[in-house]
Amino acid sequence: MYVKICGLRTADHAQTAIEAGAHAVGVVMNRTSARRASDDEARAVIEASRGSADTVLVVNDMPAEHAARTARRLGFDVLQLHGRAYGEQDFAAALEVVPRVWRATSLDLDPPLEVGAWGEEVLLLDAPKPGSGERWDLSDLADRAPDGTWMVAGGLSPANVREAVDAVRPWGVDVSSGVETAPGEKSSELIRAFVEAALRA
Numbered sequence: 001m002y003v004k005i006c007g008l009r010t011a012d013h014a015q016t017a018i019e020a021g022a023h024a025v026g027v028v029m030n031r032t033s034a035r036r037a038s039d040d041e042a043r044a045v046i047e048a049s050r051g052s053a054d055t056v057l058v059v060n061d062m063p064a065e066h067a068a069r070t071a072r073r074l075g076f077d078v079l080q081l082h083g084r085a086y087g088e089q090d091f092a093a094a095l096e097v098v099p100r101v102w103r104a105t106s107l108d109l110d111p112p113l114e115v116g117a118w119g120e121e122v123l124l125l126d127a128p129k130p131g132s133g134e135r136w137d138l139s140d141l142a143d144r145a146p147d148g149t150w151m152v153a154g155g156l157s158p159a160n161v162r163e164a165v166d167a168v169r170p171w172g173v174d175v176s177s178g179v180e181t182a183p184g185e186k187s188s189e190l191i192r193a194f195v196e197a198a199l200r201a
């Protein structure tokens with residue numbers, strides 16, 4: 001099970017996630033997110049993770065090409081274009097700049113459910129409000145869960161990740177609110193508990 005911990009802003013939390021066994025760490029750089037990282041915070045996470053985990057720049061309100069240039073400038077491994085702001089042409093524009101782009105979306109947007117449909121390496125299916133900690137009805141994926149490198153997110157936590165994995169059998173899982181004590185406040189204890197539960201699932 002591939003495990004991504006999202007919304008990190010410190011080297012300590014990145015190291016905690018990686019030591020626990022996480023495969024990816026996400027840094028959110030939306031203007032409006034409670035988890036918005038500065039360039040220096042992003043660099044600290046990247047430096048702590050280099051060679052040990054995929055570093056993922058997550059955006060939902062930055063033009064795709066600018067986001068891709070930001071990912072390249074800061075040294076991220078992956079760009080995650082998240083949500084309704086991005087269409088197929090945005091993915092093409094980003095892929096001109098960086099080789100690895102992930103597509104994060106939700107079923108209410110009626111997205112293509114084939115991994116790679118817009119050139120992405122990984123498809124992430126999330127709740128309609130990303131980073132909200134809200135769950136969504138995974139049974140909506142009955143008979144149409146994607147194949148291949150796709151992740152589930154949205155209201156996951158150490159307590160429910162196993163149930164989610166059993167329900168939809170994803171390639172990977174992604175979490176943010178479920179490893180926090182308050183919006184934007186990551187907990188090392190919860191990060192460890194989530195990674196351990198996900199790896200056991």
Ligand SMILES: O=C(O)c1ccccc1NCC(=O)[C@H](O)[C@H](O)COP(=O)(O)O
Nearest residue numbers: 006033130131132133154155175176177
């Ligand atoms: O985390 C945010 O604030 C955020 C804002 C806008 C777009 C994406 C955002 N996060 C993306 C993630 O990858 C989250 O891990 C994912 O949405 C799951 O969030 P949560 O339900 O809080 O675990």
